[in-house]
Amino acid sequence: MSAVAFREVSKRFGRVEAVRRLTLEVADGELVVLVGPSGSGKTTALRMLAGLEAVDAGRIEIDGRVVNDVAPRARDVAMVFQDYALYPQMTVRDNMAFGLRRRGLPRAEIERRVTETCRTLGLGELLGRRPRELSGGQQQRVALGRALVREPSVLLMDEPLSNLDAQLRVQARGEIRRLQREVGTTTVYVTHDQVEALTLGDRVAVMNQGRLEQVGTPEQLYDEPANAFVGGFIGSPPMSFLPWDGALLGVRPEHVRPWDESPPSLLGPIEGRVAYVEALGRETLVGVRTETGATLVTVLEGRARLEVGEPLRVGLVESGVRRFGA
Amino acid sequence: MIDRREQWLAHAVLGAFTLIALAPVVKIVLGAGSFATAWEDGNFDSYLRSSAIVAAAVVAISTVLSILAGYAFGLMRFRGEQVLFYVILLGLTVPMEAIVVPLYYDLRDVGMTDTYWALILPQAALSTAFGTFWMRAFFRSVPRSLIEAARLDGSSSWMTLWRIVLPLGRPAVLTMVALVFMWTWNEFLLALVMVSDESLRTAPLGLAFFQGRNTSDEGLLAAGALIVAAPVVLVYLFLQRHFIRGTLSGAVKG
Amino acid sequence: MTRPPGEPRRVAYLYLLPGLALFGAFVLYPLGRAGWISLFEWNGVTRGTWVGLENYGALARDADLRRAFAHTAVLLLFYAALPVAIGLLLAGAASRTRVRGLAAIRTILFLPQVIALVVVAVTWRLIYQPTGWLGDFDLALPAVGLIGTWVTYGLCFVLFMAGVQKVPRSLYDAARVDGAGPLREFFAVTLPAVKGEIAVALTLCTIAALRNFDVVYLTTAGGPGDATAVPALEVYERAFQTGEVGLAAAIGACLAAIIFLLSFAINRTADRAART
Numbered sequence: 001m002s003a004v005a006f007r008e009v010s011k012r013f014g015r016v017e018a019v020r021r022l023t024l025e026v027a028d029g030e031l032v033v034l035v036g037p038s039g040s041g042k043t044t045a046l047r048m049l050a051g052l053e054a055v056d057a058g059r060i061e062i063d064g065r066v067v068n069d070v071a072p073r074a075r076d077v078a079m080v081f082q083d084y085a086l087y088p089q090m091t092v093r094d095n096m097a098f099g100l101r102r103r104g105l106p107r108a109e110i111e112r113r114v115t116e117t118c119r120t121l122g123l124g125e126l127l128g129r130r131p132r133e134l135s136g137g138q139q140q141r142v143a144l145g146r147a148l149v150r151e152p153s154v155l156l157m158d159e160p161l162s163n164l165d166a167q168l169r170v171q172a173r174g175e176i177r178r179l180q181r182e183v184g185t186t187t188v189y190v191t192h193d194q195v196e197a198l199t200l201g202d203r204v205a206v207m208n209q210g211r212l213e214q215v216g217t218p219e220q221l222y223d224e225p226a227n228a229f230v231g232g233f234i235g236s237p238p239m240s241f242l243p244w245d246g247a248l249l250g251v252r253p254e255h256v257r258p259w260d261e262s263p264p265s266l267l268g269p270i271e272g273r274v275a276y277v278e279a280l281g282r283e284t285l286v287g288v289r290t291e292t293g294a295t296l297v298t299v300l301e302g303r304a305r306l307e308v309g310e311p312l313r314v315g316l317v318e319s320g321v322r323r324f325g326a
Numbered sequence: 327m328i329d330r331r332e333q334w335l336a337h338a339v340l341g342a343f344t345l346i347a348l349a350p351v352v353k354i355v356l357g358a359g360s361f362a363t364a365w366e367d368g369n370f371d372s373y374l375r376s377s378a379i380v381a382a383a384v385v386a387i388s389t390v391l392s393i394l395a396g397y398a399f400g401l402m403r404f405r406g407e408q409v410l411f412y413v414i415l416l417g418l419t420v421p422m423e424a425i426v427v428p429l430y431y432d433l434r435d436v437g438m439t440d441t442y443w444a445l446i447l448p449q450a451a452l453s454t455a456f457g458t459f460w461m462r463a464f465f466r467s468v469p470r471s472l473i474e475a476a477r478l479d480g481s482s483s484w485m486t487l488w489r490i491v492l493p494l495g496r497p498a499v500l501t502m503v504a505l506v507f508m509w510t511w512n513e514f515l516l517a518l519v520m521v522s523d524e525s526l527r528t529a530p531l532g533l534a535f536f537q538g539r540n541t542s543d544e545g546l547l548a549a550g551a552l553i554v555a556a557p558v559v560l561v562y563l564f565l566q567r568h569f570i571r572g573t574l575s576g577a578v579k580g
Numbered sequence: 581m582t583r584p585p586g587e588p589r590r591v592a593y594l595y596l597l598p599g600l601a602l603f604g605a606f607v608l609y610p611l612g613r614a615g616w617i618s619l620f621e622w623n624g625v626t627r628g629t630w631v632g633l634e635n636y637g638a639l640a641r642d643a644d645l646r647r648a649f650a651h652t653a654v655l656l657l658f659y660a661a662l663p664v665a666i667g668l669l670l671a672g673a674a675s676r677t678r679v680r681g682l683a684a685i686r687t688i689l690f691l692p693q694v695i696a697l698v699v700v701a702v703t704w705r706l707i708y709q710p711t712g713w714l715g716d717f718d719l720a721l722p723a724v725g726l727i728g729t730w731v732t733y734g735l736c737f738v739l740f741m742a743g744v745q746k747v748p749r750s751l752y753d754a755a756r757v758d759g760a761g762p763l764r765e766f767f768a769v770t771l772p773a774v775k776g777e778i779a780v781a782l783t784l785c786t787i788a789a790l791r792n793f794d795v796v797y798l799t800t801a802g803g804p805g806d807a808t809a810v811p812a813l814e815v816y817e818r819a820f821q822t823g824e825v826g827l828a829a830a831i832g833a834c835l836a837a838i839i840f841l842l843s844f845a846i847n848r849t850a851d852r853a854a855r856t
Contacts, residue, residue, distance in 0.1 A: 052474050054584045071586025073480035085471035089493040099479030150479075332762060336673035337680075343670055344688050347734055350703045351691065357706070387602075395599035403583065404592040410600070417607050419843045421791050423812050424836035427819045427829050428613035429606070431624060451606035454599045483588045483595075512696035514794045519820065530698035534798055537702050544706055555699040562694045566687050569694065573735070574742055 003028040003186040004049065004154055009058035011044055018044040020210040021058065031180050031187040032215075033201035035194055037233070041210040042190045043158060049188060050079050050156050062154060073102075078147035079156040082163065084139045086131040086146070092118075093127040096146045117149045120179070137168050144176070148183065155180075155187040161196065173199060194234050198222070206230050225250065228324045237285060239322075240296045242270070248324045253285065255320030256298035259313035266315025272296065274310045279303055288312050358552050359545020364536075367546070370553050372525060373532030377511055377557075380445045380528055384510045385503055387450040392457025392502065397487050399458065400465025401473060411462075417455030422448075422515050430519050444520040445528065449513060453506045460576065464498040465491065501572040504565050508558050529554040611836070618830035623823035635830035645831070648809045651721055652789060655810070658725025659732060659789035664781050666729070667736025671774070672766045675744045675752070686741065689734035700731060701798035714800050720807040727795055732788055736781045743774035783846040787839050811835055 004026040011019040019041040026032045034042035047053040049060055051072035059066050067075050078099075087095050093114060100110045118124050121141045131139055140160060147155055160176075161169045177200055180187050191197055197204045198218040205215040206229075214226040225231035231239040231250040239250045259269045272288035275295055284304040288296045296314060306312065365371060398404070399411055429448055433439045468491050476486045492499075517531040527535070533554045540546050562569050583589060618635050622628030639645050670689075674682060692700065704727045708714045713723040747769060755765045793812035800808040802817070811831050819828035 050474075050478060051586060052477070052584055069585050072474075072478045072584075073586060077478065079475070079478050081471045081475060083469065083471050085469065085475035087472070087476075087490050089490075098476075098481070102480035102485070146475075146479075333677045336677045339673045340670055340679060340685055343666065343733070343737075344685050346730070347689050347692055350700075350707060350730070351695075353707065354699075354703050391599035391602060394595045398592040398595035402588045402592040402595070404589060410596070413608070414603070416840065417603055419840045420607055420611060420836055421787070421832075421839055423791060423793060423815050424614055424832040425607060425610035427815065427825060427832055428610040428617055430819070431617075431825065432610070432613060447602070448606045448610075451602045454603055455607065458599055477586060483591055508694060512698070514696070514698050514797075515816070518797075519816075530696050530794075533696075533698050533702060537705070537798065544709075547702060547706060551699045551702045555695050558694055558696065559691070562691070563687075566690075570686070570690055570738055573693070574739060 003030070003063060004188060005059075005061040006045065006049075007059045007061065009045070009048060009055055009060060011041075011048060011053060011056045017210050019048070022207075022210075022212050024205055024212060024215060026186055026188060028186055029184045030202045031177075031189060031200060033189045033191060033197040033204045034207055035191055035197035035204055035233075036207035036213075037192060039209065040207040042192075042207045045207070046079075046156055046158055046188060046190045049154070050077055051075050076150075076153040077156055078150045078152035078154075079158065080140075080143045080147050080160045082159045084131075084143040084160075084163075086139060086142055088131055091128050091130055092123060092134075092142050092145075095131070095142060096149045099146065099150050113149045113151070117145045120148075121145050136164055137172065140164060140172060144179075148179070148185075152185065155185045157187065157189045159191050160189075162191070162193075169196075176200065195236060198234065204234075206233060208233075222252075225322060231322060231324070237297050237299075240294070242290065242294045242296060243292055249316070250322040250324055251296070251316050252320055253297045253299040255317040256288070256296050256314050257317060258298070258300075259315045265318070267318050267321060268315030269313045270296070270315065272312055272314060274306050274308050274312050276308060277304065277306050286312070288314055354548045354551050354555075357544060357548040359543070359549050361549050361553065364546050364549035364553060368532065368536045368550050368553075369524070369527075370529070370532060370536075370550065373527050373529045374553070374557075376442070376526055377529040380442055380449070381507055381510045383442070383446045384449045384453055385506050387446070388453035388457050388506055389499065389503060391450070391454045392461050393487070393492065393499070395454070395458040396461025397465055397483075397491070399462040401468070401491075402483075414455050414458050417452065418459060420452070420455075422452070422513070426515055426519050429516075433520070439520050440523045440526060442526065445513075445516060445526075448516060449510050453509065456576065457502050457506065460502050460572075461495070461498065463575070464495045468494060497568070500565065501568040504561060504568050505572045505576070507561065508569070511558050614829045614833050614836075617826055618833050620826040622825045624819070624825045625823070628826060631826065635827045636834075638827060639830060639834060644806065644809065645811075645814060647806060648811045648814050651808065651810050654721055655725050655728060655789045655792070656786060658722065659728035659792070660782055660785035662729045663733035663736045663785055664778060666733040667740050667781065668766075668771070668774070668778075670733075670737045671740035671744050672762070672770050674741060675747075675770055676762055676765065686738060689737050691734065692731045693735050697731070697792075697794035698798060700727065701795045704730075704795075705799050708799075715804055717804055717807050720800055720804060724792075724796060724799060724808050727799070728789060728792065731795075732785050735784065739777045739781050740774045743777035744770060747773045779846045779849050783843055786842055790835050790839060 006022045006024045009019060009022045010017070022045055034045060036042050044053060048055050051067070051070065055068045060068055062075055087098065090098065096114045096117065097110050100113065118127060121144060123141055123145060126134060126138060131142070134142065143160065161172050164172060173196060189200060201218060203215060203217055204221055206213045206221065208229050214221060214230045221230060221234045225234060225239070228241060228248060228250060232241070235252060237253055239252055240256065242249045242251070257266060259266065270290055272290040275287040275289040278285040283302070284300045286298050286300060286304060286306055288298060290296060298314060399407065425448070430439065433444050438444050472490065473486060476490050481490065512530060514530040514534070517528045518534070521527055521531060533550050536550045537547060619630065619632055620628035621631045679685065705714065708723060713719040751769050752765065755769050760768060791812060792810060793816060796802060796808055796810050796813050802809045802813050812835070815828045815832045818824040818831070
């Protein structure tokens, strides 16, 4: 029995189909990331799981129980919002205790949980402060704490890191990963950032325009994208695409090699001209514009001595090439 | 570069009209005779007490009712919402002159004229129309995620209102209270029609009768006028920004 | 569209109930009653007689009532046109240069809006005493009008200032660089920016002109003779002094209708102006 299950769940807003027949299972204790561009339906799916949006068709199950008509408070889910949604006039302690008090937990138990969660998240000295006195990173941790202190069956996170600056984001990411493993709560995490998805998720579900394109481990998505969209969305830099033999080939930069490296084992040769050169220090990204008009991106070690406009012949590593219907 | 002369002209014009606005007030303040006499002879202590009772009741009733109704309009979805809201908007435009006649005769039939309730209830009703509109605007400005977080935490709509959302609305409530207080304190027509018992006379009504008895004694009249105007003016001076902002946004949207 | 589970639905009606009940009982019901009463000829004591729309016909035929409404038209000049003009003048002056003490000026200019109209009436009666204007058949109406001007020009100023402050400074600078003098600048930059506010000001001022019972009752009581008779006063006198309650209700209903239509129309214009 899975902890969370979407079974053919659909939702529309007016004429727009936000979520189309989503079917997805999350195992107990797993961290699944819903990733996709804006409008992909990932947030809507999360909100339906929380009970903040009604389900038009299909079933949502938590621990085997159909919860379509169950109010959020009865679902035993906790959520971290993108804007944190901390209660502005309450202290950090009251913010975290609020949900527990509503559920009628005894005072001692509330105290214990709040203190412990604060310790885990390093919020000890902030208990008496109000949200507006906290930094963005601190607010984010309080929001996380407020969710964790409830010890929910399912933890939901709606782009919780998108309001943090880049450095803090990386740090917070690691903390969330560590915490989730420690506490073991089933977690559904929504983000538009595919790097975040790949580093956080046990499994990642890629969504696009309301449809689930593919769900799998980060490695699976990276190595075996199910379609061109997933290939182009996952990985940075993303896959390059080349029309070939009536189909579309997708290939990652590391599988595009200059022809003179080891010609016999490469697919090609493919004639092209250097379109751009991006020196990243340790490696260089080179965009090669082919005769078909498609640009292949290759990554070369160190600093490549290439000039824009220079002709360059490349080949593709066959094992890394994915074929998609055109 | 602004012309020196222009700047002077602008200041002069503004200054002139400011003085014009102030002049009558100054005349009253300076011309006020014996407050003690006005107070005693004019019975103003009784009048002020009546006004205070009525104003306090109207403010209390309309504030609570406006918060409740505004909350529903602002943060809940229900059938008939649009229609009911238009009805409230309609209420914003209804002048006392239109309803004072039926109110008098109907209340007379049930023996309720010459009571504080005859003054309190109609004004509370009109103020609630404004207040609902006002509080709705505030509630709609609250971030949805805050309400949703509360819902997930298991908060009931009642708890969310009083513990989470309303604490954010202190300025909005304060403005509403200030405006309703002013309108109620200054109301004359309703009092004139409903009240004949002297012990129930509100301040404006008392002043009108005072003028009737003292057309010659300017000093006394000025003192009485000052007594009646003072409470609202004092509140205004403390809460100017609220008064002005309240009138502006209330006017522009309503 | 279905609602998410747990979102307040029927409970909304409970929140609305007290307010709507009070409002219904003491505003809507009387409004309806006013309409009903206006269809009768009634002296307030004995049984009334059905006259249908006769009372409304009287509004057009009765010379006294026509005069009262004509007076309102005159008063509109003083309550609306003049204050709007003054308000624009003052806002234009304040927008052109940096004014020291603008906050204090604003506080004082808005003061007349806060003072009880009864007090305003008593005060101005004292002011007019030595001039005798309130007793003059020709000057009484303008004299009353000026009181209205005094009460409302501050409101107009504050309204227009709010509109002016939304104009980016750069627009004024650009106009100035183009060599615009004060008049040109006013018509090119200031005036267009406050179109919406002018509409609102006109609405509020007109409503004030229609609801001037307090001032008229305490300064001239409609006199001398009929020189300052106004609809608001007519409502009171006919309902409680001459025993023409039905007619009074009709006048009151008319006032309400005019105010309602005005608010509605000007709101539409304001919306359209705001959208441009």
